[in-house]
Amino acid sequence: xxxxxxxxxxxxxxxxxxxxxxxxxxxxxxxxxxxxxxxxxxxxxxxxxxxxxxxxxxxxxxxxxxxxxxxxxxxxxxxxxxxxxxxxxxxxxxxxxxxxxxxxxxxxxxxxxxxxxxxxxxxxxxxxxxxxxxxxxxxxxxxxxxxxxxxxxxxxxxxxxxxxxxxxxxxxxxxxxxxxxxxxxxxxxxxxxxxxxxxxxxxxxxxxxxxxxxxxxxxxxxxxxxxxxxxxxxxxxxxxxxxxxxxxxxxxxxxxxxxxxxxxxxxxxxxxxxxxxxxxxxxxxxxxxxxxxxxxxxxxxxxxxxxxxxxxxxxxxxxxxxxxxxxxxxxxxxxxxxxxxxxxxxxxxxxxxxxxxxxxxxxxxxxxxxxxxxxxxxxxxxxxxxxxxxxxxxxxxxxxxxxxxxxxxxxxxxxxxxxxxxxxxxxxxxxxxxxxxxxxxxxxxxxxxxxxxxxxxxxxxxxxxxxxxxxxxxxxxxxxxxxxxxxxxxxxxxxxxxxxxxxxxxxxxxxxxxxxxxxxxxxxxxxxxxxxxxxxxxxxxxxxxxxxxxxxxxxxxxxxxxxxxxxxxxxxxxxxxxxxxxxxxxxxxxxxxxxxxxxxxxxxxxxxxxxxxxxxxxxxxxxxxxxxxxxxxxxxxxxxxxxxxxxxxxxxxxxxxxxxxxxxxxxxxxxxxxxxxxxxxxxxxxxxxxxxxxxxxxxxxxxxxxxxxxxxxxxxxxxxxxxxxxxxxxxxxxxxxxxxxxxxxxxxxxxxxxxxxxxxxxxxxxxxxxxxxxxxxxxxxxxxxxxxxxxx
Numbered sequence: 095x096x097x098x099x100x101x102x103x104x105x106x107x108x109x110x111x112x113x114x115x116x117x118x119x120x121x122x123x124x125x126x127x128x129x130x131x132x133x134x135x136x137x138x139x140x141x142x143x144x145x146x147x148x149x150x151x152x153x154x155x156x157x158x159x160x161x162x163x164x165x166x167x168x169x170x171x172x173x174x175x176x177x178x179x180x181x182x183x184x185x186x187x188x189x190x191x192x193x194x195x196x197x198x199x200x201x202x203x204x205x206x207x208x209x210x211x212x213x214x215x216x217x218x219x220x221x222x223x224x225x226x227x228x229x230x231x232x233x234x235x236x237x238x239x240x241x242x243x244x245x246x247x248x249x250x251x252x253x254x255x256x257x258x259x260x261x262x263x264x265x266x267x268x269x270x271x272x273x274x275x276x277x278x279x280x281x282x283x284x285x286x287x288x289x290x291x292x293x294x295x296x297x298x299x300x301x302x303x304x305x306x307x308x309x310x311x312x313x314x315x316x317x318x319x320x321x322x323x324x325x326x327x328x329x330x331x332x333x334x335x336x337x338x339x340x341x342x343x344x345x346x347x348x349x350x351x352x353x354x355x356x357x358x359x360x361x362x363x364x365x366x367x368x369x370x371x372x373x374x375x376x377x378x379x380x381x382x383x384x385x386x387x388x389x390x391x392x393x394x395x396x397x398x399x400x401x402x403x404x405x406x407x408x409x410x411x412x413x414x415x416x417x418x419x420x421x422x423x424x425x426x427x428x429x430x431x432x433x434x435x436x437x438x439x440x441x442x443x444x445x446x447x448x449x450x451x452x453x454x455x456x457x458x459x460x461x462x463x464x465x466x467x468x469x470x471x472x473x474x475x476x477x478x479x480x481x482x483x484x485x486x487x488x489x490x491x492x493x494x495x496x497x498x499x500x501x502x503x504x505x506x507x508x509x510x511x512x513x514x515x516x517x518x519x520x521x522x523x524x525x526x527x528x529x530x531x532x533x534x535x536x537x538x539x540x541x542x543x544x545x546x547x548x549x550x551x552x553x554x555x556x557x558x559x560x561x562x563x564x565x566x567x568x569x570x571x572x573x574x575x576x577x578x579x580x581x582x583x584x585x586x587x588x589x590x591x592x593x594x595x596x597x598x599x600x601x602x603x604x605x606x607x608x609x610x611x612x613x614x615x616x617x618x619x620x621x622x623x624x625x626x627x628x629x630x631x632x633x634x635x636x637x638x639x640x641x642x643x644x645x646x647x648x649x650x651x652x653x654x655x656x657x658x659x660x661x662x663x664x665x666x667x668x669x670x671x672x673x674x675x676x677x678x679x680x681x682x683x684x685x686x687x688x689x690x691x692x693x694x695x696x697x698x699x700x701x702x703x704x705x706x707x708x709x710x711x712x713x714x715x716x717x718x719x720x721x722x723x724x725x726x727x728x729x730x731x732x733x734x735x736x737x738x739x740x741x742x743x744x745x746x747x748x749x750x751x752x753x754x755x756x757x758x759x760x761x762x763x764x765x766x767x768x769x770x771x772x773x774x775x776x777x778x779x780x781x782x783x784x785x786x787x788x789x790x791x792x793x794x795x796x797x798x799x800x801x802x803x804x805x806x807x808x809x810x811x812x813x814x815x816x817x818x819x820x821x822x823x824x825x826x827x828x829x830x831x832x833x834x835x836x837x838x839x840x841x842x843x844x845x846x847x848x849x850x851x852x853x854x855x856x857x858x859x860x861x862x863x864x865x866x867x868x869x870x871x872x873x874x875x876x877x878x879x880x881x882x883x884x885x886x
Contacts, residue, residue: 107642107673111783115226123800124167124243126174126235126570135171136578137163138563138608140591141178141247144217145189148224150624151584151617153634154659157650158614158724159582160230164779165719166579167231168806174574176566177232179221181214181248182506183555184282184444189213190505199283199399203504203533210505218246224635229643229782231802235569245565247558248507252565253529256558257510259602261522263459264511268601269499271520273455275375275382275392276498277440280400280412281447284502285456287554288495289590291449294441302368302431303423306346307356313430315367317437319423320416321374323350323405324395326385329359329371336369348428349419350405357388376451378440379494396450398502412448457500457509457551461597465490471596474606478722479656482585482613489589497597499557506552508532513547514539521546560594563607578608585613585656612722615658623658632661644781645669651728651780672732673784676774679740680788683766686751691767694760698750699861701765702812703822704743707734708769709809715776716806724780731776739769742826749868771796772807817858824855825862828880832870835882846871846885850878 118124137159142152163175187198190210198206222244225232232243246252263269276285298317305312305328314328328345330337337356344353361384362371373384375392385392395403400412407415423429439448461468468490477483500509508531510523519539523530532548539546567574576599583591592611599607616623619630637646648669653659697705711734718727743765750762771793778785778801789801798804828851836845849872851859856877859866867875873885 124231126233130172132172135166135173136574137175138578138581141180143180143185144221145185150632150634154650157647161724161779175233177244187505253507256507257528275451275453278450278452279442281445287498291440292443293438300433300435304428313368314370319419324374324393325372326390327354327373328356329362331362332358458496461497476610478612485588499554500551509549511549512537516542516544556594560598576603577606581608581611618658618660641666644783654725684792698761700865701761705810705812712807746869848883849875850881
């Protein structure tokens with residue numbers, strides 16, 4: 095075996111990773127043993143959408159999960175760590191529309207579904223391939239006569255589970271259908287849930303308009319003049335003395351000229367605009383509440399696609415109507431003031447379109463009546479980091495709507511319901527029929543015997559992915575009982591995936607879904623979140639091609655849970671250097687070791703000292719992984735490997751390896767072999783490929799087919815005296831000082847010297863003086879003031 099440099103190792107390592115991945119797959123290395131007697135460690139993994147290639151954030155998040163999975167296997171657990179692929183919902187439909195140049199609204203349903211499936215057939219394999227290249231050790235489990243590691247959210251078993259839970263919730267009264275103003279996306283033409291909203295800042299104009307009351311101007315400021323036609327009332331604050339005389343009168347709406355009542359309501363802010371507020375159907379949640387509270391009759395002016403319904407502005411988009419109405423207001427001298435402003439607008443997270451509120455009939459799951467209970471359930475989960483619980487709690491406290499679970503789209507799990515044409519009876523599917531598409535099955539009302547109307551809506555994708563614990567358990571014959579051990583996920587989906595899973599687990603299981611939740615951050619570039627619109631996206635596929643998986647994973651392990659990770663090329667280079675150093679150090683060690691390693695009756699003092707340091711690292715690294723602080727685990731092993739093992743121990747032990755007595759050599763061989771083995775084990779969850787190759791090459795007698803199936807390191811039983819810590823620190827200090835002196839004198843590290851140490855140092859270092867003498871190449875060590883004298 096030869097040592098390699100950074101350039102040499104790159105191509106070799108990429109090929110090595112490819113070969114190792116194939117070997118793991120062929121050997122079903124991470125198969126779940128259904129007959130296991132081990133304690134099970136279960137990871138509830140997020141099924142990523144397969145509408146696009148895996149992005150860098152997903153790559154990093156799955157690396158974190160894999161750190162936990164590999165560590166737990168080595169700790170003796172039977173690990174369930176499945177890969178799910180989310181093949182439902184709007185992201186899939188949007189991707190299919192873009193790829194094939196089609197629209198869900200002018201393409202026949204069955205044909206549109208075929209386009210979505212065609213897209214998925216291409217993208218699903220790409221996703222699996224990327225995760226395989228990353229070295230993610232997904233569990234394989236028995237599927238019929240073969241083993242697989244992937245579940246699909248559009249599979250028959252998942253659709254069956256999803257529809258069965260809907261039926262269960264309907265029967266228990268937790269699901270209901272109602273018609274009222276719901277959050278609506280004009281772009282996607284479907285209702286969306288509160289959790290699917292994002293705040294986006296837009297430039298806008300705050301215009302003060304001339305309404306009229308009793309022939310006098312009544313000034314009202316607004317950013318949405320396109321809603322004038324939908325105005326149904328005007329509010330003034332009862333404490334506002336300016337408007338006391340007009341309460342109860344009528345206001346005439348500019349341009350449209352219909353009259354609306356002027357009402358007193360404390361929601362009118364005395365300090366905002368003119369203090370007068372126009373109420374429209376519907377500008378926002380406030381309008382919905384205000385209209386219901388005052389029993390005003392709504393005026394719905396928008397179609398589902400966001401165009402105006404009637405009048406002079408018919409068929410114009412919202413932006414077009416706003417522009418034209420503003421122009422007409424200017425032409426009629428009905429604007430008294432205009433201010434350029436920037437304000438935050440709720441947009442749909444899937445497409446970025448501003449949302450509206452439209453009255454539609456939709457399905458909901460009750461959550462508003464469970465706010466306190468859901469917060470209590472969240473408190474039972476161990477949050478890592480702990481402060482992330484506050485995001486969950488704040489989200490629940492801010493909920494204003496029940497969970498909207500129906501979508502007026504095509505590609506999702508069908509809602510298993512029909513309606514009687516005559517009496518309106520809701521007819522549920524029989525659970526034996528599941529999974530079922532109501533559009534393909536005819537039903538008759540059991541009461542009227544009339545043909546029933548099938549439900550066309552599908553379930554929101556979160557209504558399916560919130561069942562991942564139940565689905566993962568079903569894959570291994572329900573051997574896992576909820577709660578699962580761990581849910582790893584990013585912080586941006588606390589309000590969706592974490593929240594909804596806790597909701598469904600409470601409703602179906604009366605239990606929390608997992609004991610622990612580990613929350614990661616975003617991957618950023620120069621401190622900014624990556625996005626295609628900014629053009630600052632780094633593709634993990636390119637990183638893998640240029641640096642390999644071990645380097646990418648090593649970089650990923652540098653961040654703390656809950657914190658964002660900035661992408662920096664130098665960190666990938668550092669990872670590659672770690673791969674090279676592990677390889678070269680291992681080759682050096684094994685070039686000098688005999689085939690048989692014997693544990694000596696007594697270890698040399700230096701060897702004991704370094705094994706004590708190894709024990710400290712084992713303790714800290716184990717604690718890091720136990721608490722999901724992989725960055726601490728990584729830094730402990732990295733520091734020990736470079737700064738202790740390579741910089742000092744390898745140099746100290748060389749003389750004994752080459753020239754020592756039989757007992758001295760045996761002590762050195764044993765220590766070298768075991769320190770390196772334990773370094774490899776501790777870094778293997780983070781750098782699985784290079785550690786596997788070194789283990790396979792040099793540790794055949796360890797009686798394990800993979801380092802990832804080995805036992806996690808235990809602390810060595812070595813004698814320890816009170817003075818050992820001081821001896822170690824002083825030894826390292828003296829070697830460091832001598833190296834500095836040689837560098838200052840521009841001498842080789844092999845240059846021979848005469849060394850002077852104080853009496854106190856001589857006494858302290860007596861057990862290791864021989865090793866010190868050889869490592870610094872000292873002809874003699876004498877008592878005196880510290881000094882280095884070069885010989886010759």
